[in-house]
Amino acid sequence: MPDKARSPNPRQTSRPNPPVLDSAALDAETGATDYPQPFRAQVAGRHRAALGDPLGLTNFGVNLTRLAPGASSALRHWHSRQDEFVYVVEGELTLVTDAGETLLTPGMCAGFPAGVADGHRLVNRSGRPASYLEVGDRSAGDEIDYSDEDMVWRDGAYHHRDGTPW
Amino acid sequence: MPDKARSPNPRQTSRPNPPVLDSAALDAETGATDYPQPFRAQVAGRHRAALGDPLGLTNFGVNLTRLAPGASSALRHWHSRQDEFVYVVEGELTLVTDAGETLLTPGMCAGFPAGVADGHRLVNRSGRPASYLEVGDRSAGDEIDYSDEDMVWRDGAYHHRDGTPW
Numbered sequence: 001m002p003d004k005a006r007s008p009n010p011r012q013t014s015r016p017n018p019p020v021l022d023s024a025a026l027d028a029e030t031g032a033t034d035y036p037q038p039f040r041a042q043v044a045g046r047h048r049a050a051l052g053d054p055l056g057l058t059n060f061g062v063n064l065t066r067l068a069p070g071a072s073s074a075l076r077h078w079h080s081r082q083d084e085f086v087y088v089v090e091g092e093l094t095l096v097t098d099a100g101e102t103l104l105t106p107g108m109c110a111g112f113p114a115g116v117a118d119g120h121r122l123v124n125r126s127g128r129p130a131s132y133l134e135v136g137d138r139s140a141g142d143e144i145d146y147s148d149e150d151m152v153w154r155d156g157a158y159h160h161r162d163g164t165p166w
Numbered sequence: 167m168p169d170k171a172r173s174p175n176p177r178q179t180s181r182p183n184p185p186v187l188d189s190a191a192l193d194a195e196t197g198a199t200d201y202p203q204p205f206r207a208q209v210a211g212r213h214r215a216a217l218g219d220p221l222g223l224t225n226f227g228v229n230l231t232r233l234a235p236g237a238s239s240a241l242r243h244w245h246s247r248q249d250e251f252v253y254v255v256e257g258e259l260t261l262v263t264d265a266g267e268t269l270l271t272p273g274m275c276a277g278f279p280a281g282v283a284d285g286h287r288l289v290n291r292s293g294r295p296a297s298y299l300e301v302g303d304r305s306a307g308d309e310i311d312y313s314d315e316d317m318v319w320r321d322g323a324y325h326h327r328d329g330t331p332w
Contacts, residue, residue, distance in 0.1 A: 015279070018265040019286075023253070024273045052251060055277025059249040059303040060226055062275075083225040085218055087189070087299060089273075099184040107190045107255075109228075111221025113181070120185075133253060135301055137225040 015056040023051060023064045035075070036158055036166040039149065045071030045124075051133075060138060066131040067093065067124035073134075075151070076119035080143040084112040084136045086122065091130025093122045098147075104132075114139070119147025181222040189217060189230045201241070202324055202332040205315065211237030211290075217299075226304060232297040233259065233290035239300075241317070242285035246309040250278040250302045252288065257296025259288045264313075270298075280305070285313025 028047035033040055045068030052062035067073060073086075076096060087109040095102045095110055098118045104110065112120050124130045144153035150160050158166040194213035199206055211234030218228035233239060239252075242262060253275040261268045261276055264284045270276065278286050290296045310319035316326050324332040 015277075018261060018263050018268045018276070019278060019284075020261065020268055020270065020274060020276045022274045051253075051275050052249075052277060055251070055275070056279040056282070057249040057251060057277045059280065059305060060251075060301065062251050062253075062277075062301065083218075083223040085221070085223060085226075085228050085301075087217075087228075095184060095186065097184050102184045102186055104186065108186060108188045109217050109221070110184070110186045111181075111218060111223045111228075112185060113222040114225065116222070118185075133299070135226065135228065135251075137303060139225060 015054070019055050021051060021055060023049065026051075026064070028064070028066060034158075036151070039075055039151075042072045042075060045069070046073065052135075058138070061134075061136050063134050064089070064131060065134055066129055067091075067122065068129055069124055069127050071124050073122035073132075075149055076121045076147040077144050078112065078117055078119050078147070079114050079136075080141075080145075081114045081139040082137050082142045083114050084120075084134065086110050086135075087133045089131045089133060091124070091128055092126045093130045093132060094125045096121050096123060114142075117145070119145070181220070185221050187217060187220060189215065192217075192230070194230070194232060202317070205241055205317075208238045208241060211235070212239060218301075224304070227300075227302050229300050230255070230297060231300055232295055233257075233288065234295055235290055235293050237290050239288040239298075241315055242287045242313040243310050244278065244283055244285050244313070245280050245302075246307075246311075247280045247305040248303050248308045249280050250286075250300065252276050252301075253299045255297045255299060257290070257294055258292045259296045259298060260291050262287050262289060280308075283311070285311070 026049040028049040048063045048065045088104045093104045097120045192215040194215040214229045214231045259270045263286045
């Protein structure tokens with residue numbers, strides 16, 4: 001998952017029975033992020049609808065995330081212990097990694113194994129909305145490094161690389 | 167994941183760089199199952215393409231699975247420790263649980279939390295292929311109960327409910 005807007009403690013709402021959701025009918029949460037203020041503009045236009053949490057899943061999270069034109073999924077980052085997976089549902093998204101930029105279209109997917117020190121993010125450089133599924137597990141003790149900023153996630157909070165809090 | 171055709175030990179192939187796959191371009195594995203012989207016909211026509219393993223993910227598995235008309239995803243089952251999630255990509259699938267049957271169309275999803283003793287499976291009752299993404303974590307010590315058969319998965323093997331091996 002891109003940033004800590006994903007709750008590590010899923011809501012304990014009652015599950016639907018049968019355990020089904022129609023992702024097209026969900027209201028996406030608008031723009032929630034806990035990034036420090038200087039970075040929030042980069043994820044403005046990102047809207048997430050949680051799919052896994054309302055279905056009662058706890059071992060991993062699944063969101064359907066929509067990026068407006070110009071929006072990014074996250075700051076470029078990598079996780080120490082948690083794997084991430086994305087699958088493009090609609091529109092065009094540009095994946096940015098150390099390897100450069102790669103255009104992703106519907107049906108294309110990407111994976112970011114824990115501990116691989118190659119920061120990634122998705123950017124919508126197109127003129128229309130794009131959406132993708134994102135999956136991330138909730139392995140304990142995760143840390144996050146941000147490739148292009150003076151920031152790390154350690155012990156549940158954002159810090160500068162010298163250890164001072166943001 | 168429906169049955170143990172999913173390897174718990176992902177192949178250690180080299181990851182693509184950038185870490186991207188086009189699911190439409192993958193060759194699906196044909197019909198692999200380790201179910202005991204009497205149950206194999208139910209999953210004939212199930213074709214899986216692993217997405218997470220070739221991307222180097224280990225904490226959870228992701229497959230794109232296609233069911234031919236008449237095929238089922240699995241025997242109806244539930245997991246003791248592993249969560250499961252499915253998202254319909256194409257076609258129509260019927261979800262079967264204790265609540266009955268529910269038609270799933272593209273964009274609909276379902277989740278099966280670990281430890282909820284309500285067996286599930288997907289059946290393609292339509293006249294054309296259907297496909298879905300399936301995600302399952304790899305929490306250790308998982309057990310599987312099969313709702314409609316005299317079978318359980320314990321200690322890495324299929325057993326009858328009285329403990330004798332299949």
